[in-house]
Every structure is written in C-alpha cells, then in structure tokens.
Amino acid sequence: MFRKTAGEVLVELLIEWGVDHIYGMPGDSINSLIEPLRKAKDKIRFIQVRHEEAGALAAASYAKLTGKLGVCMAIAGPGAIHLLNGLYDAKLDHAPVLAITGQVESDLLGLDYFQEVNLERLFDDVSVYNQRIMSAEQLPAVVNQAIRTAYAKKGVAVLTIPDDIPKFEVAPEARKTNSLIVYPEITPQKQDLEKAKAVLEQAKKPVILAGKGAKHARDSLLSFAEQIAAPIVLSLPGKGVIPDDHPFCLGGLGLIGTRPSFDAMKEADTLIMVGTSFPFTGFLPDGAKTIQIDTDATQVGKRHLVDVGVVGDAKKSLDWLTEHITKKTDRSFLEKMQNEKEVWLKIISHEESEESLPLKPQRVIQALRQVTTDDAVLSVDVGNVTVWVARHFHMTNQQMIISGWLATLGCGLPGAIAGKIAYPKRQVFAICGDGGFAMTMADFVTAVKYGLPIIVVVLNNSKIAMIKFEQEVMGNIEYGTDLTNPNFAQYAQACGGIGIRVEKAEDLQPAFEQAVSLKKPCIIDVVVDADEAPMPAQITFGQMAGYAKHMLKEIFEGKKPDLPF
Structure with a gap:
C-alpha cells in the first residue's frame, strides 16, 4: 500500500489550511520539502526570494494585509538566521506567520555538524509556537497545532524539520487532528x-x-x-x-x-x-x-x-x-x-505644491495621490518617508502596511511583493527612502521574475535623512549618514523592469502616469531634498535648543548650517 512521505503530508496540510504560496530560498536541508512543493505547484506556489529576510518580511506583510497565514521557508543555519528580522516584525505587529526551517539530519544533531544551529533556542523569543519535528508520525498533528496557534495568538509559529524526516513515510497510526481554527466573539461587560x-x-x-x-x-x-x-x-x-x-x-x-x-x-x-x-x-x-x-x-x-x-x-x-x-x-x-484642520490643510498644501529643486518629498507624495486608485495597497518603508506618507497621503479606502512596532528599514519592497500576490488586480506601491530600499533591493528581481507589476517610489536624497535630523536635534553634527547610491532607474532596467529617473518638477507627474499605465515592475527614482527636515507639528524647546547647538558646532567647524525652521 502506497504511503505518503512526511514532506508530502506537510504540503497537503498547508493547502488544506488555505496556504497558496510560500516565500523562500531552496537549499540542502529543505530540498526534501521542495520536491513535494514542486509536485503541488498548481495548488501552492513557491516564491523564490533573493534573501530570506525579504521572504519573512513578505510573509508578515501578507498576513497584515489579509489576516491569512503568511508562510516562509529557509534552510538550517544561515537561512534560518536571516528570517529573524521579518519574524520579529510579525511578532511585534501581531501577524500570523509560519516559518519552516530545515535542520541537519536527526542522527547528526548535537555533533556540531555543518550549518547546525540550535534553532529552538534561536526562535524561542520570537515565536508563540516553536517545535522541532521528531518523527514523521508526529508531523501532521504538530503542523496543525503550529498553524492553529499562529492564528489564535496572532504571532509566529516555527517548525524546525531535520532533513531526514520529510523523506520518511507517515504510518497509518499517525495522530489525526483538524485543520481548523475558531475565533471567540469578545463581548464587553x-x-x-x-x-x-x-x-x-x-x-x-x-x-x-x-x-x-x-x-x-x-x-x-x-x-x-x-x-x-x-x-x-x-x-x-x-x-x-x-x-x-x-x-x-x-x-x-x-x-x-x-x-x-x-x-x-x-x-x-x-x-x-x-x-x-x-x-x-x-x-x-x-x-x-x-x-x-x-x-x-x-x-x-x-x-x-x-x-x-x-x-x-x-x-x-x-x-x-x-x-x-x-x-x-x-x-x-x-x-x-x-x-x-482647515488651516493645517492649507499649510501642507503649500508644501505639496512647492516646485523648487531638489524636489520636496511632500511634492512627490502629492503626485502619487493623483494616480492612486481607491483600493490601492501602499507598502511604506521606515524613515522620513513614513512621515511624508502619514501626513501627505490622504487615504480613502486604500490599505497601508508598515513595520509598525519594529520599524525595520527594508520592509517596503517585500511588502509590495506580498501585496501584489494577495491582490493581483489592485495597484500596489512601495514607497521607500533610498536607505530602506537599498537594504532589500535585490528582491526587485523577484517582482520581475514573477511578473508582479509593482511600482517602487524611491525618495532619493543620498542620506539616511531621519538619522541626520535626529543627530542635529540632539545638538550634534551629522555623521555616518551620507549614502552613495546607484541610479535606481538604471538598476530597474538592468533587472528587466522599468526605470524612470525624476530630477525636475515637470517630469514628476508624467513619471507616475507612465508607471501606472505600463503595468510592469517599475522603479521611479526621484531625487529629493536631503535638507527637508521632518519637522514635528509642534516644535519643543528641547528640539530648538538642540538644533541651536548643532548650528553652533557647524559654524565653529567652518560649515554653513541648514535651517529647517
């Protein structure tokens, strides 16, 4: 009698739970899982990412957008370690995510084998469920428990699977459990x-x-x-x-x-x-x-x-x-x-219409608003770009995803990839600073490979601009914040996508209109003013005093300070 392997059972259970795609990078300790995924590719897609961190961030973003389980996969050792940042993003923003990691074979555990890492200890803090699979018979019940817990506790479940386990057949006496989650209705007293x-x-x-x-x-x-x-x-x-x-x-x-x-x-x-x-x-x-x-x-x-x-x-x-x-x-x-509010809107409207050079980032967000549909998805990276979107993008029914509590740079592009997979018929934008985009930019190739027509807007000021501002408000001279960037538009073209470089105000709106009309993966590389400070709505005395100290230091060192006030 033909019996299914544990790897085949795992894939069947994922499909039973409604999982239709997984983010990951193949490798030796998960190849015994990749093969059953290949056989089931009509029901569940394997999205190959260029970095496991991007896969975990995409899984977290998918969960935030849809409420459904996001799934990512990595090999033992370095691949599993790379997942951590995206998994912490899911933990802190209460998103249900399942991480499946390989491990060295069962009889090699504890022998300091190649790529052996104590993954249970590694993932202990980030997870609501964390289990190493010990046998093929154990796998079905543990998989169901992991997914059930991720949904119920809105967090990260981690399954570590030694490389030999997926190859074993699952015996008929394996424990049977349901692929089912029920939710309570919380009624106030x-x-x-x-x-x-x-x-x-x-x-x-x-x-x-x-x-x-x-x-x-x-x-x-x-x-x-x-x-x-x-x-x-x-x-x-x-x-x-x-x-x-x-x-x-x-x-x-x-x-x-x-x-x-x-x-x-x-x-x-x-x-x-x-x-x-x-x-x-x-x-x-x-x-x-x-x-x-x-x-x-x-x-x-x-x-x-x-x-x-x-x-x-x-x-x-x-x-x-x-x-x-x-x-x-x-x-x-x-x-x-x-x-x-009416007075405030007039003030920020003036900022949004400013056409001086380099372009003001507020002006870019205003141009984005003109082409965005009511049901678009906005994946917003971390930094000054968060301020500009929060203040100047007037949302109606769009969905916005962010790295809320972890605030990790690099989340914008993976979030957009997940957004397009979740909602292929909607507009999807990644809105990034140059620092954040550069952290995960390798996965723009992933959007090209899978034909995901996302639009990446890069606010390019050759600075880690929010840190520059924070240093200045502390009274310090900025240090370590300059960036040497490639031409991101040319990079997009090298990847097989569309790249548009914007340096002048008259080119801004046509760039957005062209990007949305082409329906291909696109990067709009907009050169913006590095000295446009993300000033808070109310400036405190401490901020003014700190900035005054910064200006004095600049003067004493022979530099001309930039005044944001």
Missing part, C-alpha cells in the same frame, strides 16, 4: 460599558484615538464620534480606519502627526482609546479622563493611566455606547478642531 457611559456623559471636550483594532468598525466609530461630538485622531497603524478627508478626522499623532491632533490632545478633558496601545504617551492629554477599549485585557492601562477599561470588540462596544449615550448638542470643541 455591561458594567464596564456603564462606567464608560458615565464618564462620557460628563465630557465637554472628548477626543477619540483610534488604532488598527478599529479598522473593522469604521461605521460604528463614526456614529459614536457623531453622538459625542468628538474629533478622531489616528495612530500610524490606524491610518485608514476612517478617510483622512472625513470631517471628524484630524490626522495622526506624535512626531509624524498633525497640529490639530496635537492641539486636540492638549485641550481634551476625555480621551477614548479604541483598538490602540499608543506608545508615545507624552502626546496624550495630562489629567484627562481616559477610557480604553481593546480585545486584549493585557493592553488596557499598559502604557497610559485609564479610568475605565472595556475589554471587548470595538464595534460591539461602540455600538452600545452610541445607543445609550445622550447625543451632545454642544459641538463647539469639535468645530474648533475642524477649523484648525
């Missing part, structure tokens, strides 16, 4: 909702801070805001929860935020945090009554003092409060903040 209601009834200047945990509750959030006459401020991961141009939306908060959001928090007497564990508590109001709504009880009061905690689904919680709270008739605070 009425007594907590009543406490929140009592606080809200007394509120004069309420402000809502919404995060990604409110993304499924847009209509409920807006109805609630209307009921209590509260403006809505968004965390960076929460950008897109409501449209940026909605009358209730004041924009982001913190160093990448807007002036009206800063002022609203400064004046607020009541703060309602919905689906966010906002870390930069210095931007939250002092002394305001605070209500926090979250599905995870461990997040309530974790970073900021709260008066009322509501553990439950955002939609259910907000719907109950909207129904039971008296509608506010005094809308003066809301209207004041809306007027401030």
Whole structure:
C-alpha cells in the first residue's frame, strides 16, 4: 500500500489550511520539502526570494494585509538566521506567520555538524509556537497545532524539520487532528460599558484615538464620534480606519502627526482609546479622563493611566455606547478642531505644491495621490518617508502596511511583493527612502521574475535623512549618514523592469502616469531634498535648543548650517 512521505503530508496540510504560496530560498536541508512543493505547484506556489529576510518580511506583510497565514521557508543555519528580522516584525505587529526551517539530519544533531544551529533556542523569543519535528508520525498533528496557534495568538509559529524526516513515510497510526481554527466573539461587560457611559456623559471636550483594532468598525466609530461630538485622531497603524478627508478626522499623532491632533490632545478633558496601545504617551492629554477599549485585557492601562477599561470588540462596544449615550448638542470643541484642520490643510498644501529643486518629498507624495486608485495597497518603508506618507497621503479606502512596532528599514519592497500576490488586480506601491530600499533591493528581481507589476517610489536624497535630523536635534553634527547610491532607474532596467529617473518638477507627474499605465515592475527614482527636515507639528524647546547647538558646532567647524525652521 502506497504511503505518503512526511514532506508530502506537510504540503497537503498547508493547502488544506488555505496556504497558496510560500516565500523562500531552496537549499540542502529543505530540498526534501521542495520536491513535494514542486509536485503541488498548481495548488501552492513557491516564491523564490533573493534573501530570506525579504521572504519573512513578505510573509508578515501578507498576513497584515489579509489576516491569512503568511508562510516562509529557509534552510538550517544561515537561512534560518536571516528570517529573524521579518519574524520579529510579525511578532511585534501581531501577524500570523509560519516559518519552516530545515535542520541537519536527526542522527547528526548535537555533533556540531555543518550549518547546525540550535534553532529552538534561536526562535524561542520570537515565536508563540516553536517545535522541532521528531518523527514523521508526529508531523501532521504538530503542523496543525503550529498553524492553529499562529492564528489564535496572532504571532509566529516555527517548525524546525531535520532533513531526514520529510523523506520518511507517515504510518497509518499517525495522530489525526483538524485543520481548523475558531475565533471567540469578545463581548464587553455591561458594567464596564456603564462606567464608560458615565464618564462620557460628563465630557465637554472628548477626543477619540483610534488604532488598527478599529479598522473593522469604521461605521460604528463614526456614529459614536457623531453622538459625542468628538474629533478622531489616528495612530500610524490606524491610518485608514476612517478617510483622512472625513470631517471628524484630524490626522495622526506624535512626531509624524498633525497640529490639530496635537492641539486636540492638549485641550481634551476625555480621551477614548479604541483598538490602540499608543506608545508615545507624552502626546496624550495630562489629567484627562481616559477610557480604553481593546480585545486584549493585557493592553488596557499598559502604557497610559485609564479610568475605565472595556475589554471587548470595538464595534460591539461602540455600538452600545452610541445607543445609550445622550447625543451632545454642544459641538463647539469639535468645530474648533475642524477649523484648525482647515488651516493645517492649507499649510501642507503649500508644501505639496512647492516646485523648487531638489524636489520636496511632500511634492512627490502629492503626485502619487493623483494616480492612486481607491483600493490601492501602499507598502511604506521606515524613515522620513513614513512621515511624508502619514501626513501627505490622504487615504480613502486604500490599505497601508508598515513595520509598525519594529520599524525595520527594508520592509517596503517585500511588502509590495506580498501585496501584489494577495491582490493581483489592485495597484500596489512601495514607497521607500533610498536607505530602506537599498537594504532589500535585490528582491526587485523577484517582482520581475514573477511578473508582479509593482511600482517602487524611491525618495532619493543620498542620506539616511531621519538619522541626520535626529543627530542635529540632539545638538550634534551629522555623521555616518551620507549614502552613495546607484541610479535606481538604471538598476530597474538592468533587472528587466522599468526605470524612470525624476530630477525636475515637470517630469514628476508624467513619471507616475507612465508607471501606472505600463503595468510592469517599475522603479521611479526621484531625487529629493536631503535638507527637508521632518519637522514635528509642534516644535519643543528641547528640539530648538538642540538644533541651536548643532548650528553652533557647524559654524565653529567652518560649515554653513541648514535651517529647517
């Protein structure tokens, strides 16, 4: 009687769980898994990446975008080690990811064999499930448990598979388990909702801070805001929860935020945090009554003092409060903040229309907005580029993915690859600085190889510009921030894609229009001003003092300082 090998069973289980592609690089300790993947290529695709880090970042991005399991694969030793950065990105942003790694053969473990690394110890901190497969019979149940745990705990599951195991046949007596995940419905307790209601009834200047945990509750959030006459401020991961141009939306908060959001928090007497564990508590109001709504009880009061905690689904919680709270008739605070927003939009509109050379990065984001469809996917890298997109890209129904809590450079391109695989009919953009793009740029070839018509926008200022600014605000002279870049447009062409170099304002919009019309992998290499500082909406005395020290040092060393104020 024909029996399936453990490698074949693994691939069948992945397909049963709905996995239709895997990111990875073939190699000796996983070749016994690559063969069954080859045989099943009509049902599950193997996406060969040029660096395992890019594969793990792509898997994490896919999970963030879709809620489905992202899967990546690597050999033992160096390949597995390369996965770590992308897996930590998934861990910190609570994305379900499965990492499958090879290992030396079972009888060689513990002998300091070629490429042997203690992978269970290596992955212990990053994972919610971490197991070495010990036998072919054990594999089916462990695979199901790993995937079930990744979904249930929204984190990383790691399976380490010695090279001999996938070749063994799975005996009929192997443990049988389900490829099934069920989700709880988290209903808030009425007594907590009543406490929140009592606080809200007394509120004069309420402000809502919404995060990604409110993304499924847009209509409920807006109805609630209307009921209590509260403006809505968004965390960076929460950008897109409501449209940026909605009358209730004041924009982001913190160093990448807007002036009206800063002022609203400064004046607020009541703060309602919905689906966010906002870390930069210095931007939250002092002394305001605070209500926090979250599905995870461990997040309530974790970073900021709260008066009322509501553990439950955002939609259910907000719907109950909207129904039971008296509608506010005094809308003066809301209207004041809306007027401030109009002034702010005029200020940033002036920045976006600036056509001086080198081009302002804000101008590039404005040009991007003109060609972006309502359902586009934006994969945003880390650095100054995050500031420009957060402030100047006015989202409607687009999806944006970022490396939120890890903030790792290089996430933009892998995220765009994952976005195009997830949604092949949508526009997909990677918006990167030159520093971030250069970290993973080898995988632009991956987009070309698999015919993924992504558009990579590189803000090229030959600087690690955010670090330059941070050093200057500390009062130091910038050091170690200069970059020597290739012509990224020529690089795109060398890879077999489309490359467009933009150095003048009149070439900017035509470049974007050409890129979206060609429907091929494309890099738009835009030369931008390295001295355009990502100034916060409100400049502190400490920042001014630090920058003054920086200017004095530049003068004493015979350099002419660049003034961002």
